[in-house]
Amino acid sequence: MVEKVSFSRVVFNILNYGFMILLCIVCIAPLWHVMMASVSDPRELMSSSGLLYKPLGHITFKGYQLVLKNPNIITGYINTLFYVASTTILGIILTIIAGFVISRDNLKLKTPISVMILFTMMFGGGLIPTYMVIKALGMVNTSSAVIIPGVINAFYIFMMKSSFEQLPASYEESAKLDGAGPLTIMIKILLPLIKSTIAVVIMFNIVMQWNSWFPASIYLAGRRDLWPLQLFMREILVQNDTGKILSGSDAQSKADFATNLVKYCATVVATLPILCVYPFAQKYFVKGVTIGGVKG
Amino acid sequence: MSLNKELNKTPKMAKSSWKRDFKMNWRIYLLVLPVIIYYFIFNYLPMGGLIMAFEHFTPVKGFFGSKWVGFDNFIQFFSAPNFTQILRNTFVISLLGLLISFPMSIVFALLLNEIYNTFFKKAVQVISYMPYFISTVVICGLVIDFVSSNGVITNLLVKLGMERQNMMLNPDFFWGINLLSDLWQGLGYGSIIFIAAISSVSQEQYEAAAIDGAGRLKRAWHVTLPGIMPTIITMLILRCGLIMTVGFDKILLLYNPSIYSTADVIATNVQRMGLEKAQYGYSAAVGLFNSLVGTTLLLVSNGISRKYAEHSVL
Numbered sequence: 001m002v003e004k005v006s007f008s009r010v011v012f013n014i015l016n017y018g019f020m021i022l023l024c025i026v027c028i029a030p031l032w033h034v035m036m037a038s039v040s041d042p043r044e045l046m047s048s049s050g051l052l053y054k055p056l057g058h059i060t061f062k063g064y065q066l067v068l069k070n071p072n073i074i075t076g077y078i079n080t081l082f083y084v085a086s087t088t089i090l091g092i093i094l095t096i097i098a099g100f101v102i103s104r105d106n107l108k109l110k111t112p113i114s115v116m117i118l119f120t121m122m123f124g125g126g127l128i129p130t131y132m133v134i135k136a137l138g139m140v141n142t143s144s145a146v147i148i149p150g151v152i153n154a155f156y157i158f159m160m161k162s163s164f165e166q167l168p169a170s171y172e173e174s175a176k177l178d179g180a181g182p183l184t185i186m187i188k189i190l191l192p193l194i195k196s197t198i199a200v201v202i203m204f205n206i207v208m209q210w211n212s213w214f215p216a217s218i219y220l221a222g223r224r225d226l227w228p229l230q231l232f233m234r235e236i237l238v239q240n241d242t243g244k245i246l247s248g249s250d251a252q253s254k255a256d257f258a259t260n261l262v263k264y265c266a267t268v269v270a271t272l273p274i275l276c277v278y279p280f281a282q283k284y285f286v287k288g289v290t291i292g293g294v295k296g
Numbered sequence: 297m298s299l300n301k302e303l304n305k306t307p308k309m310a311k312s313s314w315k316r317d318f319k320m321n322w323r324i325y326l327l328v329l330p331v332i333i334y335y336f337i338f339n340y341l342p343m344g345g346l347i348m349a350f351e352h353f354t355p356v357k358g359f360f361g362s363k364w365v366g367f368d369n370f371i372q373f374f375s376a377p378n379f380t381q382i383l384r385n386t387f388v389i390s391l392l393g394l395l396i397s398f399p400m401s402i403v404f405a406l407l408l409n410e411i412y413n414t415f416f417k418k419a420v421q422v423i424s425y426m427p428y429f430i431s432t433v434v435i436c437g438l439v440i441d442f443v444s445s446n447g448v449i450t451n452l453l454v455k456l457g458m459e460r461q462n463m464m465l466n467p468d469f470f471w472g473i474n475l476l477s478d479l480w481q482g483l484g485y486g487s488i489i490f491i492a493a494i495s496s497v498s499q500e501q502y503e504a505a506a507i508d509g510a511g512r513l514k515r516a517w518h519v520t521l522p523g524i525m526p527t528i529i530t531m532l533i534l535r536c537g538l539i540m541t542v543g544f545d546k547i548l549l550l551y552n553p554s555i556y557s558t559a560d561v562i563a564t565n566v567q568r569m570g571l572e573k574a575q576y577g578y579s580a581a582v583g584l585f586n587s588l589v590g591t592t593l594l595l596v597s598n599g600i601s602r603k604y605a606e607h608s609v610l
Binding site: 006009012013016017019020023024026027028030031033034049050051094097098100101104106107108109113116117120122123124125126127128129130131132133134135136137148149150151152181182183207210211213214218230233234236237238240263267270271274275278279282285286289290 | 337480488579
């Protein structure tokens with residue numbers, strides 16, 4: 001379709017492209033600032049006042065040396081990796097099972113189970129009663145308190161269910177005739193067909209767990225050795241307690257000016273892994289968001 | 297299978313068909329048992345635990361031994377000096393998101409749809425979705441740093457005539473800081489769903505509108521927007537159901553006692569009263585009030601949209 005390009009259209013296009021470029025700059029600038037600040041000369045950093053587009057003074061990796069040697073950051077990294085791996089594996093297994101079961105149409109308990117799950121999306125016990133139950137189970141201050149509660153997300157179950165339902169029944173029928181049980185059918189025949197939904201759930205879970213801090217902050221208050229990375233990040237960034245990370249023989253005297261440097265370096269160290277993975281996984285996130293919501 | 301269905305239809309056979317069902321599907325039920333146990337323990341036991349909202353709860357005496365106080369906890373909450381304040385904060389912070397962030401995601405999707413350079417469009421998408429993947433802790437750390445008394449944003453505003461100060465300690469700024477940081481983090485990501493909806497609007501409608509002489513703006517208004525209306529309504533209902541949660545973990549990281557007057561919301565109040573001050577029964581009551589209002593808002597908005605827009609999520 002050939003269209004006359006009107007003057008107003010040209011103006012609109014210029015403004016629109018300009019707006020998009022501006023938006024991208026706004027999205028990137030704070031992150032770029034942090035990256036540049038993390039390798040800047042700490043003394044000059046103290047007296048600077050604007051957004052950085054290049055490192056100040058001589059490039060230095062002192063901050064990274066401090067951060068990467070730090071036992072807290074290492075502990076946090078290991079714990080976070082463990083929580084990400086365990087919740088992902090456990091979560092995906094339970095989500096697949098639940099989605100599979102409520103997608104069966106010849107089950108008498110299909111509706112009760114679906115309603116049981118659906119209801120929790122609308123109403124819940126809330127923070128304090130949940131805490132009391134988990135405390136009564138003896139899970140407080142153990143890693144199970146951040147792994148098990150919340151390992152299943154009802155939304156993903158219904159996502160999985162609709163994926164199963166969209167598969168043609170013929171796949172299953174032929175397997176049934178060969179005498180395969182439900183578990184065999186699910187694992188051998190249906191799972192390979194819903195690979196992309198499984199990938200979506202796994203991706204969301206990885207990002208969510210990597211960034212999660214609240215459950216750990218209430219359930220692991222007394223066990224620093226079990227803290228995920230984000231709790232140490234909170235200590236450094238939000239509670240402004242770089243003292244803990246800098247304490248030690250060599251650092252105390254430098255604390256004054258190294259504080260900012262450590263903050264920025266820790267931010268980069270904690271954020272870079274997710275930002276490096278995300279562009280490659282973007283299509284799954286887009287898919288995940290659109291599965292549930294597009295209607296009509 | 298068809299035989300099974302017919303058996304289900306006759307009420308007389310109900311008992312034996314249950315038996316049949318279990319006999320036929322016991323492996324499936326065994327498979328799903330862990331999920332049922334999980335939901336029972338971590339979702340339904342806490343719902344039962346809400347009984348503590350009506351008790352003077354002490355962990356030693358437990359759910360059954362604590363003193364029953366009826367609606368005292370609720371009355372205490374409704375007559376608390378900060379009740380209207382935290383209720384107002386909850387609604388203001390939520391509604392700012394609903395009235396500003398939400399429409400802006402739609403506008404952003406519409407504007408992006410007008411860009412025809414595929415590479416440029418893809419680049420904008422990748423970059424604008426990115427902030428969503430940064431953790432709340434890091435975002436809040438950046439915000440606190442940028443608005444501190446020598447922060448990047450503070451310096452900018454000082455040049456524009458603001459008095460130098462740590463903006464995080466001034467209650468006047470909190471709503472704006474929270475809204476803008478939400479917008480920074482969520483604008484691109486929030487638009488994904490609308491971009492997808494736009495791409496599923498039929499091309500024929502656009503062509504028909506173009507033949508009728510409709511310009512770009514008219515086509516966006518008369519074709520694209522009605523085309524994505526069901527998606528907009530669905531997302532709106534879901535947002536209404538989340539009004540009472542207001543991204544409270546972010547507020548928890550950002551706020552401090554000097555700005556409670558604008559930053560304290562119901563959910564943060566529950567956390568503080570319950571876990572820091574050990575007022576268990578009271579905070580469970582506040583939490584129950586919060587989730588009842590939230591569920592009601594969800595059901596009401598769903599009902600309204602079912603009646604007037606013929607779309608609903610539930």
